[in-house]
Amino acid sequence: MMNNIRMRDDSTVAIGLTPKGQERQRKILEAARDVFLEQGFERASIHEIMQRAGGSISTLYRLYGNKLGLFEAMIMQSTSDLFPITDESDIWTDNVEESLLQFGQVLLEVLGQTEARSIRRIALSVSSADSEAIRKVFYEQGPRRVQRLLAAYLTRQKLLGKVNVVDVDIASAQFIEMVKSPWYHKAEFGFPIESGEPERSLQQAVVMFMQGVVVN
Template identity: 25%
Template sequence: MPDNPRNEPEDEKPATRLEARRQAMLEAAAQLFFEVGYERSSVNEIVRRSGGSLTTLYQLFGSKEGLFEVMVQDRCTRILEPLSAADLPAKPPQEALRALGYRFMEVVYCPEVIAVIRTVIGEGAKLTNVAQIYFRNGPDNAIGKLSAYLAELDRTGAAHCPDPAFCAKSYFMLLHNDIFFRVLAGVRPPPDMAEIKAHVDKAVDLFWRAIAVE
């Protein structure tokens, strides 16, 4: 009987197993970091929850700090993926800004997103590279997408945005408003969809008045 009856390349099965182990460790690490914070999380507990071995963990991530960095990067990538569905260029500007605002607010108030941000804030002063990874893959990525859209509006004369990056940051700050920081601090629950829509509509109206061409 042949050793590989399914005719799979010999290196595919180990690679697949290693990737599965990597994902399991990322999930276990995320759960533990969110539960007890970075400092109180141990690599032994992550291995216990995910299976595998310490050797595999260090082979894949180098250290606990390396695992934390990859976890933040992985979560930020997932978090921002829905924003691509806003399909900005296909809509009139105000409608596009509303679509982006609704999607952004839905994403940012997901429990996992709040957990990521709280974790990064809690550990960022000690692990500045982790905070940089979060901003590069999270807020800066979203700002870049909106900046490119606003730059095109300015180029075509549809809006006045001579500094697209500043305008993009200003729009996201209007969306965050006081609500986000109160939710982050745990003093109020996340807004429901009715509150999100009302808030986004007001933010878009105010923002559009600032960039509209007279």
């Protein structure tokens, strides 16, 4: 789908590009994000994206192949910007409770941002032949990426005998959903969120998780 791009959990990396080329790529992705957010995937114009970014259409096609490839790269970059946690992040410590709190706090910050919710709406609103591919891109580079990061940490803690779960992948998804409920779902439907509700959801999620899976 895309040329000269390597996919990683923490960023979209240009292969074989000069610093100037990498900066050009960044401008294209930023322009693409703005246009996709304003117009949606189907109405977004490649020509308008390149007008804002500067450069030629041929450069865009050489880097990303087509509009779907550009959207995928934009999602990867936006997710990396919004959720800059990797498996090597210093939020992961030997203290499980502390790590869950720090992970959850970053998650709250991301979920509270309008941009993150807007990108999700774009992915879900596409009705063209690309709809399945768009949803898969968003899921893999957004929610699934975040879940994998937590699952990787829980796997390490399970090997150390600190957590007792049958399936770390399911456990990571369950923790994330506890952090999101019920405030995030209310926000999606336009209902008001009580002051401090996201923070209380996080605190309770950590307490429940610690009581349920952490080995004392």
